[in-house]
Amino acid sequence: MTQPGFTAEVYQNEYLPEGGRLVDAVVTVTAAGLKDHPGRASASASxxxxxxxxxxxxxxxxxxxxxxxxxxxxxxxxxxxxxxxxxxxxxxxxxxxxxxxxxxxxxxxxxxxxxxxxxxxxxxxxxxxxxxxxxxxxxxxxxxxxxxxxxxxxxxxxxxxxxxxxxxxxxxxxxxxxxxxxxxxxxxxxxxxxxxxxxxxxxxxxxxxxxxxxxxxxxxxxxxxxGKEIARVSLRLWTPAGSTVRFVKQVFPHIEDLTGRRSAVSDRIGDYPTGAWGAESRDYHVSIEVEPDTVGEEILAGRVSLVAGDRKLVEKLVLARWTDDTALSTRLSPHVAHYTGQADLAAAIQEGMAARAAGDDEVATAKLGRAVKLAAESGREDTAKLLAKVVDVVDADTGTVRLKRSPDSVDAEIVDVRSTVTRRVRGD
Missing domain, CATH: 3.40.50.410 (von Willebrand factor, type A domain)
Known part of the structure; x- marks a missing residue:
C-alpha cells in the first residue's frame, strides 16, 4: 500500500524500434503533505x-x-x-x-x-x-x-x-x-x-x-x-534480469546525479538517497538498457518507488514495447527531451566557466555560446540573463557570443552555482 499524500506520474515513450535497448522515463513524485490528509499524523519529523x-x-x-x-x-x-x-x-x-x-x-x-x-x-x-x-x-x-x-x-x-x-x-x-x-x-x-x-x-x-x-x-x-515530514527517503529501482541501469538523476528542482550512490537491496533492486521530504515535488530521470525482445512484445523495464525504511510511499511502472511502426518508435517524450536538454545546459555552463577560470578563452567561448543557445531554445530566460553577465550575446539563436573581459566575480560564480537549477516542461 502506498502512503497517502504521495502521488507519481511517469512520462516516457514506451515504444522501441526493433532491436532497441534504451528506455528513458521521467518520474514526477509529489508529496502533498501528511497534514493535508485526514486521519494522518500532521507532526513534522523531529x-x-x-x-x-x-x-x-x-x-x-x-x-x-x-x-x-x-x-x-x-x-x-x-x-x-x-x-x-x-x-x-x-x-x-x-x-x-x-x-x-x-x-x-x-x-x-x-x-x-x-x-x-x-x-x-x-x-x-x-x-x-x-x-x-x-x-x-x-x-x-x-x-x-x-x-x-x-x-x-x-x-x-x-x-x-x-x-x-x-x-x-x-x-x-x-x-x-x-x-x-x-x-x-x-x-x-x-x-x-x-x-x-x-x-x-x-x-x-x-x-x-x-x-x-x-x-x-x-x-x-x-x-x-x-516542514520536513518524512526522513531518509530513497528512490528504489527494480530492473529485470539482463538489464543495466545507465543512470538515475534528480532533474527537478535541480540536477543531481544519484547513479553512483546506489545502495544494493538485491542484484536487481537498488536504493538511491533523496533525503527528507515535506510538501514538495521532484522529478527523476531514469535510463535503463534492456535486452531487446520481438516486435509486439511488452516488458516491465523498471519499477520505480519511493521508500522510507520498510514503507513504500508510492510506486510507478516503466514499460517497454517493441514496434515496427517508426511513427511510434521515433516519437519523443517532451519531458525526457526537456530534461536531457537541461542537463546539457548545465554541463555547458560548468565546462565553460571552468575553461574561463583556466584561461582557455576559446573553449570557454564555445561552451558558453552553446549554453546561450540551449537557454534560448528551452525558454530559460533566467539563465539567459545570468549568462549575459559573463558574455556579450551576438546571436542567441546560433550561440554566437564574446567573453566579457572583466565580469563581476560574483556574477561569474552565481552563473556557475545556479547551473544545475532547472525548470519544468512549459505548461506542466
Missing amino acids: TAAVIIVDTSGSMAYPPTKLANAKKATLAAIEALHDGVPFAIVSGDSMARMVYPPREGMEPASAHTRSRAETAVRRLSASGGTAMSTWLRLAERLFADQAAEVNHAILLTDGQNGEPASRLTHALGLCEGKFICDSRGVGTDWRATELRQIASALLGSADGLESPEQLPAVFQALTERAM
Whole structure:
C-alpha cells in the first residue's frame, strides 16, 4: 500500500524500434503533505539544526557581510520550532562553538534563543577558511542527537584554504548523517565548492548578490527544514534480469546525479538517497538498457518507488514495447527531451566557466555560446540573463557570443552555482 499524500506520474515513450535497448522515463513524485490528509499524523519529523557562520577575516570587509550574517543567524534561530535541538558554529581556520559554549546542542526555547542571540551578537571576524573543520564539528554535534532530520546551513564568503582532499574526506565522513544547504556571499567564494558540499550532503547551493539578502534566505531555509515530514527517503529501482541501469538523476528542482550512490537491496533492486521530504515535488530521470525482445512484445523495464525504511510511499511502472511502426518508435517524450536538454545546459555552463577560470578563452567561448543557445531554445530566460553577465550575446539563436573581459566575480560564480537549477516542461 502506498502512503497517502504521495502521488507519481511517469512520462516516457514506451515504444522501441526493433532491436532497441534504451528506455528513458521521467518520474514526477509529489508529496502533498501528511497534514493535508485526514486521519494522518500532521507532526513534522523531529529535527536538529546547526548554523555554521564563516567568521574568517574577510567577513569584516565590508562590515555589512558580518552584520547581515549575524542578522541571518538570529532569523534562523527565531524560525526554529520550540524543542528543536540547535547549535551555532563559528568557522575560520578552525571551528568553534558559539552557542552553546561547550560542544553540544540545546533545545530551542525563549531562554535558549535569548542566550544564543547574545552570543551571536558578539561574533567577530579573523583568521582563514577551513571548511572541513566546520563540517566535522557539525557531524559530531548531530551524532549526539536522535533527530530524524539533521539540517545544517553553511555560509561562507571565501574559498576553502585547505587542500581539496581534506574537504572531500570530511564530506565522505558526513555523508548520510546530515543535510547541508550551502550559501556564498561576497566576492571570493567558489561555486564548485558550494556545489560539492550540497551534492554530498543532499542540500542546495546558491550565491547571493547582496549580504542584505541573508536574513530572508536563512529564515526560509530553516522554515523549510522545519516542514520536513518524512526522513531518509530513497528512490528504489527494480530492473529485470539482463538489464543495466545507465543512470538515475534528480532533474527537478535541480540536477543531481544519484547513479553512483546506489545502495544494493538485491542484484536487481537498488536504493538511491533523496533525503527528507515535506510538501514538495521532484522529478527523476531514469535510463535503463534492456535486452531487446520481438516486435509486439511488452516488458516491465523498471519499477520505480519511493521508500522510507520498510514503507513504500508510492510506486510507478516503466514499460517497454517493441514496434515496427517508426511513427511510434521515433516519437519523443517532451519531458525526457526537456530534461536531457537541461542537463546539457548545465554541463555547458560548468565546462565553460571552468575553461574561463583556466584561461582557455576559446573553449570557454564555445561552451558558453552553446549554453546561450540551449537557454534560448528551452525558454530559460533566467539563465539567459545570468549568462549575459559573463558574455556579450551576438546571436542567441546560433550561440554566437564574446567573453566579457572583466565580469563581476560574483556574477561569474552565481552563473556557475545556479547551473544545475532547472525548470519544468512549459505548461506542466
